[in-house]
Amino acid sequence: MGNNENMHGMNNGCGHMHGMESRRGFGLKYWILTIASESKVTGSEITEKIAKITDGRWVPSPGIIYPMLKNLYDLKYLEMEERDGKKYYYITDSGREFLNNSWFPWKKQVEFSLKGNENSVVLDKIENNIQYLADNRDRLTSDEKLRLEKIKNNIEKILF
Structure with a gap:
Protein backbone atom coordinates (compact mmCIF):
# COMPACT_ATOMS: atom_id res chain seq x y z
CA MET A 1 0.00 0.00 0.00
CA GLY A 2 1.53 3.21 -1.16
CA ASN A 3 0.23 5.85 1.21
CA ASN A 4 -1.16 6.19 4.69
CA GLU A 5 -4.63 6.97 3.36
CA ASN A 6 -4.83 3.59 1.63
CA MET A 7 -3.47 1.80 4.72
CA HIS A 8 -6.35 3.16 6.79
CA GLY A 9 -8.90 2.55 4.09
CA MET A 10 -10.18 6.08 3.68
CA ASN A 11 -9.71 5.77 -0.04
CA ASN A 12 -11.65 2.51 -0.31
CA GLY A 13 -14.30 2.91 2.36
CA CYS A 14 -12.76 0.48 4.82
CA GLY A 15 -12.51 2.39 8.08
CA HIS A 16 -9.43 0.76 9.57
CA MET A 17 -7.69 -2.55 9.10
CA HIS A 18 -7.89 -5.55 11.43
CA GLY A 19 -5.37 -7.92 9.93
CA MET A 20 -5.06 -8.49 6.21
CA GLU A 21 -8.41 -10.20 5.56
CA SER A 22 -10.84 -8.50 7.93
CA ARG A 23 -11.86 -4.93 7.24
CA ARG A 24 -14.22 -3.03 9.46
CA GLY A 25 -16.39 -0.69 7.49
CA PHE A 26 -15.66 -2.18 4.07
CA GLY A 27 -17.73 -0.38 1.46
CA LEU A 28 -18.80 2.45 3.74
CA LYS A 29 -18.47 5.10 1.07
CA TYR A 30 -20.84 3.13 -1.16
CA THR A 42 -27.26 13.68 8.63
CA GLY A 43 -24.42 11.47 9.79
CA SER A 44 -26.57 10.00 12.55
CA GLU A 45 -29.37 9.23 10.06
CA ILE A 46 -26.84 7.40 7.88
CA THR A 47 -25.76 5.34 10.89
CA GLU A 48 -29.40 4.51 11.71
CA LYS A 49 -30.13 3.46 8.12
CA ILE A 50 -27.05 1.23 7.92
CA ALA A 51 -28.02 -0.37 11.23
CA LYS A 52 -31.55 -0.98 9.90
CA ILE A 53 -30.36 -2.36 6.56
CA THR A 54 -27.96 -4.76 8.29
CA ASP A 55 -30.53 -5.76 10.94
CA GLY A 56 -28.21 -4.33 13.58
CA ARG A 57 -25.25 -6.50 12.59
CA TRP A 58 -23.26 -3.35 11.86
CA VAL A 59 -23.71 0.03 13.47
CA PRO A 60 -20.88 2.26 12.27
CA SER A 61 -19.45 4.55 14.91
CA PRO A 62 -19.28 8.33 14.56
CA GLY A 63 -15.49 7.88 14.41
CA ILE A 64 -15.87 6.09 11.08
CA ILE A 65 -18.93 7.91 9.64
CA TYR A 66 -17.82 11.53 10.01
CA PRO A 67 -14.30 11.16 8.59
CA MET A 68 -15.80 9.35 5.59
CA ASP A 84 -31.05 23.91 12.38
CA GLY A 85 -27.51 23.32 13.64
CA LYS A 86 -27.17 20.06 11.70
CA LYS A 87 -25.20 19.13 8.59
CA TYR A 88 -27.22 17.47 5.85
CA TYR A 89 -25.39 15.60 3.11
CA TYR A 90 -26.60 14.77 -0.38
CA ILE A 91 -25.01 13.23 -3.42
CA ARG A 96 -23.79 9.62 -8.50
CA GLU A 97 -21.52 8.89 -11.47
CA PHE A 98 -18.96 7.25 -9.19
CA LEU A 99 -21.67 5.18 -7.51
CA ASN A 100 -23.29 4.12 -10.78
CA ASN A 101 -19.93 3.02 -12.21
CA SER A 102 -18.90 1.12 -9.08
CA TRP A 103 -19.60 -2.35 -7.82
CA PHE A 104 -19.81 -3.41 -4.23
CA PRO A 105 -21.26 -6.64 -2.82
CA TRP A 106 -24.23 -5.11 -1.01
CA LYS A 107 -25.31 -2.60 -3.65
CA LYS A 108 -28.67 -4.22 -4.40
CA GLN A 109 -29.32 -4.90 -0.72
CA VAL A 110 -28.79 -1.25 0.17
CA GLU A 111 -30.87 0.03 -2.76
CA PHE A 112 -33.77 -2.35 -2.13
CA SER A 113 -33.70 -1.85 1.63
CA LEU A 114 -33.92 1.89 1.18
CA LYS A 115 -36.94 1.39 -1.05
CA GLY A 116 -38.46 -1.17 1.32
CA ASN A 117 -38.18 -4.12 -1.09
CA GLU A 118 -36.28 -6.65 1.01
CA ASN A 119 -38.09 -9.57 -0.71
CA SER A 120 -36.27 -8.74 -3.95
CA VAL A 121 -32.95 -8.81 -2.13
CA VAL A 122 -33.70 -12.24 -0.68
CA LEU A 123 -34.86 -13.56 -4.07
CA ASP A 124 -31.65 -12.25 -5.71
CA LYS A 125 -29.61 -14.15 -3.12
CA ILE A 126 -31.64 -17.32 -3.67
CA GLU A 127 -31.16 -17.08 -7.45
CA ASN A 128 -27.41 -16.60 -7.07
CA ASN A 129 -27.13 -19.50 -4.62
CA ILE A 130 -29.23 -21.80 -6.79
CA GLN A 131 -26.97 -21.05 -9.73
CA TYR A 132 -23.93 -21.86 -7.61
CA LEU A 133 -25.46 -25.18 -6.51
CA ALA A 134 -26.43 -26.03 -10.09
CA ASP A 135 -22.89 -25.32 -11.26
CA ASN A 136 -21.53 -27.59 -8.50
CA ARG A 137 -24.25 -30.27 -8.39
CA ASP A 138 -21.73 -33.07 -8.94
CA ARG A 139 -20.08 -32.15 -5.62
CA LEU A 140 -23.32 -32.24 -3.54
CA THR A 141 -23.41 -34.85 -0.79
CA SER A 142 -26.49 -36.96 -0.13
CA ASP A 143 -27.19 -34.91 3.03
CA GLU A 144 -27.03 -31.70 1.02
CA LYS A 145 -29.43 -33.16 -1.56
CA LEU A 146 -31.86 -34.01 1.26
CA ARG A 147 -31.63 -30.45 2.54
CA LEU A 148 -32.36 -29.15 -0.96
CA GLU A 149 -35.42 -31.41 -1.15
CA LYS A 150 -36.72 -29.89 2.12
CA ILE A 151 -36.05 -26.41 0.78
CA LYS A 152 -37.94 -27.26 -2.41
CA ASN A 153 -40.91 -28.48 -0.36
CA ASN A 154 -40.91 -25.25 1.68
CA ILE A 155 -40.81 -23.17 -1.51
CA GLU A 156 -43.80 -25.13 -2.86
CA LYS A 157 -45.71 -24.32 0.36
CA ILE A 158 -45.05 -20.62 -0.24
CA LEU A 159 -46.21 -20.76 -3.86
CA PHE A 160 -49.28 -22.97 -3.53
Whole structure:
Protein backbone atom coordinates (compact mmCIF):
# COMPACT_ATOMS: atom_id res chain seq x y z
CA MET A 1 0.00 0.00 0.00
CA GLY A 2 1.53 3.21 -1.16
CA ASN A 3 0.23 5.85 1.21
CA ASN A 4 -1.16 6.19 4.69
CA GLU A 5 -4.63 6.97 3.36
CA ASN A 6 -4.83 3.59 1.63
CA MET A 7 -3.47 1.80 4.72
CA HIS A 8 -6.35 3.16 6.79
CA GLY A 9 -8.90 2.55 4.09
CA MET A 10 -10.18 6.08 3.68
CA ASN A 11 -9.71 5.77 -0.04
CA ASN A 12 -11.65 2.51 -0.31
CA GLY A 13 -14.30 2.91 2.36
CA CYS A 14 -12.76 0.48 4.82
CA GLY A 15 -12.51 2.39 8.08
CA HIS A 16 -9.43 0.76 9.57
CA MET A 17 -7.69 -2.55 9.10
CA HIS A 18 -7.89 -5.55 11.43
CA GLY A 19 -5.37 -7.92 9.93
CA MET A 20 -5.06 -8.49 6.21
CA GLU A 21 -8.41 -10.20 5.56
CA SER A 22 -10.84 -8.50 7.93
CA ARG A 23 -11.86 -4.93 7.24
CA ARG A 24 -14.22 -3.03 9.46
CA GLY A 25 -16.39 -0.69 7.49
CA PHE A 26 -15.66 -2.18 4.07
CA GLY A 27 -17.73 -0.38 1.46
CA LEU A 28 -18.80 2.45 3.74
CA LYS A 29 -18.47 5.10 1.07
CA TYR A 30 -20.84 3.13 -1.16
CA TRP A 31 -23.37 2.79 1.65
CA ILE A 32 -23.17 6.52 2.36
CA LEU A 33 -23.45 7.55 -1.28
CA THR A 34 -26.42 5.25 -1.86
CA ILE A 35 -28.20 6.55 1.23
CA ALA A 36 -27.38 10.18 0.35
CA SER A 37 -28.74 9.61 -3.16
CA GLU A 38 -32.22 9.02 -1.71
CA SER A 39 -32.50 12.22 0.36
CA LYS A 40 -30.54 14.76 2.38
CA VAL A 41 -29.29 13.02 5.52
CA THR A 42 -27.26 13.68 8.63
CA GLY A 43 -24.42 11.47 9.79
CA SER A 44 -26.57 10.00 12.55
CA GLU A 45 -29.37 9.23 10.06
CA ILE A 46 -26.84 7.40 7.88
CA THR A 47 -25.76 5.34 10.89
CA GLU A 48 -29.40 4.51 11.71
CA LYS A 49 -30.13 3.46 8.12
CA ILE A 50 -27.05 1.23 7.92
CA ALA A 51 -28.02 -0.37 11.23
CA LYS A 52 -31.55 -0.98 9.90
CA ILE A 53 -30.36 -2.36 6.56
CA THR A 54 -27.96 -4.76 8.29
CA ASP A 55 -30.53 -5.76 10.94
CA GLY A 56 -28.21 -4.33 13.58
CA ARG A 57 -25.25 -6.50 12.59
CA TRP A 58 -23.26 -3.35 11.86
CA VAL A 59 -23.71 0.03 13.47
CA PRO A 60 -20.88 2.26 12.27
CA SER A 61 -19.45 4.55 14.91
CA PRO A 62 -19.28 8.33 14.56
CA GLY A 63 -15.49 7.88 14.41
CA ILE A 64 -15.87 6.09 11.08
CA ILE A 65 -18.93 7.91 9.64
CA TYR A 66 -17.82 11.53 10.01
CA PRO A 67 -14.30 11.16 8.59
CA MET A 68 -15.80 9.35 5.59
CA LEU A 69 -18.39 12.10 5.12
CA LYS A 70 -15.57 14.66 5.10
CA ASN A 71 -13.59 12.55 2.65
CA LEU A 72 -16.58 12.22 0.29
CA TYR A 73 -17.27 15.94 0.61
CA ASP A 74 -13.61 16.74 -0.18
CA LEU A 75 -13.82 14.45 -3.23
CA LYS A 76 -16.93 16.42 -4.29
CA TYR A 77 -19.07 13.27 -4.18
CA LEU A 78 -21.26 14.89 -1.52
CA GLU A 79 -22.55 18.38 -0.91
CA MET A 80 -23.53 19.62 2.52
CA GLU A 81 -25.95 22.19 3.82
CA GLU A 82 -26.37 23.35 7.38
CA ARG A 83 -29.85 23.70 8.79
CA ASP A 84 -31.05 23.91 12.38
CA GLY A 85 -27.51 23.32 13.64
CA LYS A 86 -27.17 20.06 11.70
CA LYS A 87 -25.20 19.13 8.59
CA TYR A 88 -27.22 17.47 5.85
CA TYR A 89 -25.39 15.60 3.11
CA TYR A 90 -26.60 14.77 -0.38
CA ILE A 91 -25.01 13.23 -3.42
CA THR A 92 -23.54 15.31 -6.26
CA ASP A 93 -23.55 14.46 -9.96
CA SER A 94 -19.95 13.23 -9.70
CA GLY A 95 -20.86 11.15 -6.63
CA ARG A 96 -23.79 9.62 -8.50
CA GLU A 97 -21.52 8.89 -11.47
CA PHE A 98 -18.96 7.25 -9.19
CA LEU A 99 -21.67 5.18 -7.51
CA ASN A 100 -23.29 4.12 -10.78
CA ASN A 101 -19.93 3.02 -12.21
CA SER A 102 -18.90 1.12 -9.08
CA TRP A 103 -19.60 -2.35 -7.82
CA PHE A 104 -19.81 -3.41 -4.23
CA PRO A 105 -21.26 -6.64 -2.82
CA TRP A 106 -24.23 -5.11 -1.01
CA LYS A 107 -25.31 -2.60 -3.65
CA LYS A 108 -28.67 -4.22 -4.40
CA GLN A 109 -29.32 -4.90 -0.72
CA VAL A 110 -28.79 -1.25 0.17
CA GLU A 111 -30.87 0.03 -2.76
CA PHE A 112 -33.77 -2.35 -2.13
CA SER A 113 -33.70 -1.85 1.63
CA LEU A 114 -33.92 1.89 1.18
CA LYS A 115 -36.94 1.39 -1.05
CA GLY A 116 -38.46 -1.17 1.32
CA ASN A 117 -38.18 -4.12 -1.09
CA GLU A 118 -36.28 -6.65 1.01
CA ASN A 119 -38.09 -9.57 -0.71
CA SER A 120 -36.27 -8.74 -3.95
CA VAL A 121 -32.95 -8.81 -2.13
CA VAL A 122 -33.70 -12.24 -0.68
CA LEU A 123 -34.86 -13.56 -4.07
CA ASP A 124 -31.65 -12.25 -5.71
CA LYS A 125 -29.61 -14.15 -3.12
CA ILE A 126 -31.64 -17.32 -3.67
CA GLU A 127 -31.16 -17.08 -7.45
CA ASN A 128 -27.41 -16.60 -7.07
CA ASN A 129 -27.13 -19.50 -4.62
CA ILE A 130 -29.23 -21.80 -6.79
CA GLN A 131 -26.97 -21.05 -9.73
CA TYR A 132 -23.93 -21.86 -7.61
CA LEU A 133 -25.46 -25.18 -6.51
CA ALA A 134 -26.43 -26.03 -10.09
CA ASP A 135 -22.89 -25.32 -11.26
CA ASN A 136 -21.53 -27.59 -8.50
CA ARG A 137 -24.25 -30.27 -8.39
CA ASP A 138 -21.73 -33.07 -8.94
CA ARG A 139 -20.08 -32.15 -5.62
CA LEU A 140 -23.32 -32.24 -3.54
CA THR A 141 -23.41 -34.85 -0.79
CA SER A 142 -26.49 -36.96 -0.13
CA ASP A 143 -27.19 -34.91 3.03
CA GLU A 144 -27.03 -31.70 1.02
CA LYS A 145 -29.43 -33.16 -1.56
CA LEU A 146 -31.86 -34.01 1.26
CA ARG A 147 -31.63 -30.45 2.54
CA LEU A 148 -32.36 -29.15 -0.96
CA GLU A 149 -35.42 -31.41 -1.15
CA LYS A 150 -36.72 -29.89 2.12
CA ILE A 151 -36.05 -26.41 0.78
CA LYS A 152 -37.94 -27.26 -2.41
CA ASN A 153 -40.91 -28.48 -0.36
CA ASN A 154 -40.91 -25.25 1.68
CA ILE A 155 -40.81 -23.17 -1.51
CA GLU A 156 -43.80 -25.13 -2.86
CA LYS A 157 -45.71 -24.32 0.36
CA ILE A 158 -45.05 -20.62 -0.24
CA LEU A 159 -46.21 -20.76 -3.86
CA PHE A 160 -49.28 -22.97 -3.53
